[in-house]
Amino acid sequence: MNLDVLSTPGHLISLAARGFARLSEARLKPLGFGVGHLPVLVALQDGRASTQRDLARFAKIEQPPMAQMLARMERDGLIERAPDPTDRRSSRITLTEAAEARLPDAVAVLLRGNQEVLSGFTDGEVVLLVDLLTRLIANLDRLAAAEAPPATPVHEKD
Structure with a gap:
Protein backbone atom coordinates (compact mmCIF):
# COMPACT_ATOMS: atom_id res chain seq x y z
CA MET A 1 0.00 0.00 0.00
CA ASN A 2 1.49 3.32 -1.06
CA LEU A 3 0.07 5.86 1.37
CA ASP A 4 0.70 9.50 0.58
CA VAL A 5 2.67 10.85 3.54
CA LEU A 6 0.81 14.16 3.26
CA SER A 7 -2.48 12.34 3.87
CA THR A 8 -1.38 10.54 7.03
CA PRO A 9 -3.06 11.33 10.35
CA GLY A 10 0.23 12.60 11.78
CA HIS A 11 0.72 15.15 9.01
CA LEU A 12 -2.92 16.27 9.00
CA ILE A 13 -2.98 16.63 12.79
CA SER A 14 0.23 18.67 12.59
CA LEU A 15 -1.37 20.99 10.01
CA ALA A 16 -4.49 21.33 12.15
CA ALA A 17 -2.42 22.06 15.27
CA ARG A 18 -0.44 24.77 13.49
CA GLY A 19 -3.66 26.28 12.15
CA PHE A 20 -5.23 26.31 15.62
CA ALA A 21 -2.06 27.84 17.06
CA ARG A 22 -1.97 30.64 14.46
CA LEU A 23 -5.65 31.47 14.97
CA SER A 24 -5.40 31.33 18.76
CA GLU A 25 -2.17 33.34 18.87
CA ALA A 26 -3.71 36.14 16.78
CA ARG A 27 -6.81 36.26 18.95
CA LEU A 28 -5.00 36.03 22.30
CA LYS A 29 -2.35 38.65 21.52
CA PRO A 30 -4.65 41.65 22.18
CA LEU A 31 -5.33 40.18 25.65
CA GLY A 32 -1.59 39.95 26.41
CA PHE A 33 -1.45 36.15 26.27
CA GLY A 34 0.23 33.63 24.01
CA VAL A 35 -1.17 30.23 23.16
CA GLY A 36 1.67 28.58 25.12
CA HIS A 37 0.63 30.45 28.26
CA LEU A 38 -2.76 28.79 28.48
CA PRO A 39 -1.79 25.49 30.15
CA VAL A 40 0.19 27.45 32.76
CA LEU A 41 -2.60 29.97 33.35
CA VAL A 42 -5.26 27.27 33.67
CA ALA A 43 -3.10 25.11 35.97
CA LEU A 44 -2.41 28.09 38.23
CA GLN A 45 -6.03 29.22 38.26
CA ASP A 46 -7.35 25.73 39.03
CA GLY A 47 -4.69 25.04 41.66
CA ARG A 48 -3.36 22.03 39.74
CA ALA A 49 0.21 23.29 39.94
CA SER A 50 2.15 26.03 41.70
CA THR A 51 5.83 25.23 41.05
CA GLN A 52 7.90 25.29 37.88
CA ARG A 53 8.38 21.52 38.05
CA ASP A 54 4.64 20.86 38.41
CA LEU A 55 3.80 23.32 35.64
CA ALA A 56 6.30 21.67 33.28
CA ARG A 57 4.75 18.27 33.99
CA PHE A 58 1.22 19.62 33.56
CA ALA A 59 2.04 21.38 30.26
CA LYS A 60 4.15 18.41 29.09
CA ILE A 61 7.22 20.49 28.32
CA GLU A 62 10.77 20.29 29.59
CA GLN A 63 12.04 22.40 32.49
CA PRO A 64 14.32 24.78 30.50
CA PRO A 65 11.58 26.00 28.11
CA MET A 66 9.17 26.26 31.06
CA ALA A 67 11.70 28.39 32.95
CA GLN A 68 12.02 30.70 29.93
CA MET A 69 8.26 30.98 29.53
CA LEU A 70 7.77 31.74 33.22
CA ALA A 71 10.46 34.42 33.08
CA ARG A 72 8.65 36.09 30.16
CA MET A 73 5.29 35.74 31.90
CA GLU A 74 6.72 37.32 35.05
CA ARG A 75 8.25 40.15 32.99
CA ASP A 76 4.87 40.68 31.29
CA GLY A 77 3.04 40.88 34.63
CA LEU A 78 1.11 37.61 34.26
CA ILE A 79 2.61 35.68 37.18
CA GLU A 80 4.31 36.36 40.48
CA ARG A 81 6.80 34.20 42.37
CA ALA A 82 7.16 33.91 46.13
CA PRO A 83 9.51 31.72 48.17
CA ASP A 84 8.04 28.33 49.03
CA PRO A 85 7.75 28.22 52.84
CA THR A 86 8.34 24.44 52.85
CA ASP A 87 11.27 24.33 50.36
CA ARG A 88 13.74 27.20 50.24
CA ARG A 89 15.05 26.07 46.82
CA SER A 90 11.61 26.41 45.26
CA SER A 91 9.17 29.20 44.43
CA ARG A 92 5.40 29.24 44.50
CA ILE A 93 3.94 30.75 41.35
CA THR A 94 0.60 32.55 41.26
CA LEU A 95 -1.38 34.52 38.72
CA THR A 96 -1.38 38.28 38.98
CA GLU A 97 -4.70 40.05 39.39
CA ALA A 98 -4.34 41.40 35.84
CA ALA A 99 -3.89 37.90 34.37
CA GLU A 100 -6.74 36.53 36.43
CA ALA A 101 -9.03 39.34 35.25
CA ARG A 102 -8.23 38.73 31.54
CA LEU A 143 5.28 5.42 23.31
CA ALA A 144 7.36 8.44 24.33
CA ALA A 145 7.68 7.09 27.88
CA ALA A 146 8.70 3.65 26.60
CA GLU A 147 11.35 5.12 24.29
CA ALA A 148 12.71 7.74 26.69
CA PRO A 149 16.20 7.13 28.02
CA PRO A 150 16.36 6.39 31.74
CA ALA A 151 16.30 9.58 33.78
CA THR A 152 19.44 10.54 35.61
CA PRO A 153 18.89 12.05 39.03
CA VAL A 154 19.45 15.79 38.85
CA HIS A 155 18.77 18.34 41.53
CA GLU A 156 16.69 20.88 39.67
CA LYS A 157 15.78 24.21 41.11
CA ASP A 158 12.12 25.19 40.83
Whole structure:
Protein backbone atom coordinates (compact mmCIF):
# COMPACT_ATOMS: atom_id res chain seq x y z
CA MET A 1 0.00 0.00 0.00
CA ASN A 2 1.49 3.32 -1.06
CA LEU A 3 0.07 5.86 1.37
CA ASP A 4 0.70 9.50 0.58
CA VAL A 5 2.67 10.85 3.54
CA LEU A 6 0.81 14.16 3.26
CA SER A 7 -2.48 12.34 3.87
CA THR A 8 -1.38 10.54 7.03
CA PRO A 9 -3.06 11.33 10.35
CA GLY A 10 0.23 12.60 11.78
CA HIS A 11 0.72 15.15 9.01
CA LEU A 12 -2.92 16.27 9.00
CA ILE A 13 -2.98 16.63 12.79
CA SER A 14 0.23 18.67 12.59
CA LEU A 15 -1.37 20.99 10.01
CA ALA A 16 -4.49 21.33 12.15
CA ALA A 17 -2.42 22.06 15.27
CA ARG A 18 -0.44 24.77 13.49
CA GLY A 19 -3.66 26.28 12.15
CA PHE A 20 -5.23 26.31 15.62
CA ALA A 21 -2.06 27.84 17.06
CA ARG A 22 -1.97 30.64 14.46
CA LEU A 23 -5.65 31.47 14.97
CA SER A 24 -5.40 31.33 18.76
CA GLU A 25 -2.17 33.34 18.87
CA ALA A 26 -3.71 36.14 16.78
CA ARG A 27 -6.81 36.26 18.95
CA LEU A 28 -5.00 36.03 22.30
CA LYS A 29 -2.35 38.65 21.52
CA PRO A 30 -4.65 41.65 22.18
CA LEU A 31 -5.33 40.18 25.65
CA GLY A 32 -1.59 39.95 26.41
CA PHE A 33 -1.45 36.15 26.27
CA GLY A 34 0.23 33.63 24.01
CA VAL A 35 -1.17 30.23 23.16
CA GLY A 36 1.67 28.58 25.12
CA HIS A 37 0.63 30.45 28.26
CA LEU A 38 -2.76 28.79 28.48
CA PRO A 39 -1.79 25.49 30.15
CA VAL A 40 0.19 27.45 32.76
CA LEU A 41 -2.60 29.97 33.35
CA VAL A 42 -5.26 27.27 33.67
CA ALA A 43 -3.10 25.11 35.97
CA LEU A 44 -2.41 28.09 38.23
CA GLN A 45 -6.03 29.22 38.26
CA ASP A 46 -7.35 25.73 39.03
CA GLY A 47 -4.69 25.04 41.66
CA ARG A 48 -3.36 22.03 39.74
CA ALA A 49 0.21 23.29 39.94
CA SER A 50 2.15 26.03 41.70
CA THR A 51 5.83 25.23 41.05
CA GLN A 52 7.90 25.29 37.88
CA ARG A 53 8.38 21.52 38.05
CA ASP A 54 4.64 20.86 38.41
CA LEU A 55 3.80 23.32 35.64
CA ALA A 56 6.30 21.67 33.28
CA ARG A 57 4.75 18.27 33.99
CA PHE A 58 1.22 19.62 33.56
CA ALA A 59 2.04 21.38 30.26
CA LYS A 60 4.15 18.41 29.09
CA ILE A 61 7.22 20.49 28.32
CA GLU A 62 10.77 20.29 29.59
CA GLN A 63 12.04 22.40 32.49
CA PRO A 64 14.32 24.78 30.50
CA PRO A 65 11.58 26.00 28.11
CA MET A 66 9.17 26.26 31.06
CA ALA A 67 11.70 28.39 32.95
CA GLN A 68 12.02 30.70 29.93
CA MET A 69 8.26 30.98 29.53
CA LEU A 70 7.77 31.74 33.22
CA ALA A 71 10.46 34.42 33.08
CA ARG A 72 8.65 36.09 30.16
CA MET A 73 5.29 35.74 31.90
CA GLU A 74 6.72 37.32 35.05
CA ARG A 75 8.25 40.15 32.99
CA ASP A 76 4.87 40.68 31.29
CA GLY A 77 3.04 40.88 34.63
CA LEU A 78 1.11 37.61 34.26
CA ILE A 79 2.61 35.68 37.18
CA GLU A 80 4.31 36.36 40.48
CA ARG A 81 6.80 34.20 42.37
CA ALA A 82 7.16 33.91 46.13
CA PRO A 83 9.51 31.72 48.17
CA ASP A 84 8.04 28.33 49.03
CA PRO A 85 7.75 28.22 52.84
CA THR A 86 8.34 24.44 52.85
CA ASP A 87 11.27 24.33 50.36
CA ARG A 88 13.74 27.20 50.24
CA ARG A 89 15.05 26.07 46.82
CA SER A 90 11.61 26.41 45.26
CA SER A 91 9.17 29.20 44.43
CA ARG A 92 5.40 29.24 44.50
CA ILE A 93 3.94 30.75 41.35
CA THR A 94 0.60 32.55 41.26
CA LEU A 95 -1.38 34.52 38.72
CA THR A 96 -1.38 38.28 38.98
CA GLU A 97 -4.70 40.05 39.39
CA ALA A 98 -4.34 41.40 35.84
CA ALA A 99 -3.89 37.90 34.37
CA GLU A 100 -6.74 36.53 36.43
CA ALA A 101 -9.03 39.34 35.25
CA ARG A 102 -8.23 38.73 31.54
CA LEU A 103 -8.25 34.92 31.65
CA PRO A 104 -12.04 34.48 31.24
CA ASP A 105 -11.89 36.56 28.03
CA ALA A 106 -9.02 34.41 26.75
CA VAL A 107 -10.93 31.20 27.45
CA ALA A 108 -14.00 32.64 25.70
CA VAL A 109 -11.88 33.58 22.66
CA LEU A 110 -10.47 30.05 22.45
CA LEU A 111 -13.85 28.37 22.87
CA ARG A 112 -15.36 30.60 20.18
CA GLY A 113 -12.47 29.74 17.85
CA ASN A 114 -13.05 26.04 18.44
CA GLN A 115 -16.74 26.44 17.64
CA GLU A 116 -15.91 28.32 14.45
CA VAL A 117 -13.41 25.79 13.14
CA LEU A 118 -15.78 22.93 13.95
CA SER A 119 -18.57 24.56 11.96
CA GLY A 120 -20.41 21.89 10.00
CA PHE A 121 -19.49 19.12 12.46
CA THR A 122 -22.32 17.45 14.36
CA ASP A 123 -22.18 17.29 18.16
CA GLY A 124 -21.51 13.56 17.83
CA GLU A 125 -18.61 14.16 15.45
CA VAL A 126 -17.08 16.67 17.87
CA VAL A 127 -17.39 14.18 20.76
CA LEU A 128 -15.86 11.45 18.58
CA LEU A 129 -13.01 13.72 17.43
CA VAL A 130 -12.18 14.66 21.04
CA ASP A 131 -12.28 11.00 22.08
CA LEU A 132 -10.04 9.93 19.19
CA LEU A 133 -7.54 12.72 19.81
CA THR A 134 -7.47 11.96 23.55
CA ARG A 135 -6.71 8.30 22.81
CA LEU A 136 -4.10 9.30 20.24
CA ILE A 137 -2.35 11.57 22.77
CA ALA A 138 -2.40 8.77 25.36
CA ASN A 139 -0.76 6.43 22.83
CA LEU A 140 1.87 9.06 21.99
CA ASP A 141 2.59 9.61 25.70
CA ARG A 142 2.90 5.84 26.26
CA LEU A 143 5.28 5.42 23.31
CA ALA A 144 7.36 8.44 24.33
CA ALA A 145 7.68 7.09 27.88
CA ALA A 146 8.70 3.65 26.60
CA GLU A 147 11.35 5.12 24.29
CA ALA A 148 12.71 7.74 26.69
CA PRO A 149 16.20 7.13 28.02
CA PRO A 150 16.36 6.39 31.74
CA ALA A 151 16.30 9.58 33.78
CA THR A 152 19.44 10.54 35.61
CA PRO A 153 18.89 12.05 39.03
CA VAL A 154 19.45 15.79 38.85
CA HIS A 155 18.77 18.34 41.53
CA GLU A 156 16.69 20.88 39.67
CA LYS A 157 15.78 24.21 41.11
CA ASP A 158 12.12 25.19 40.83
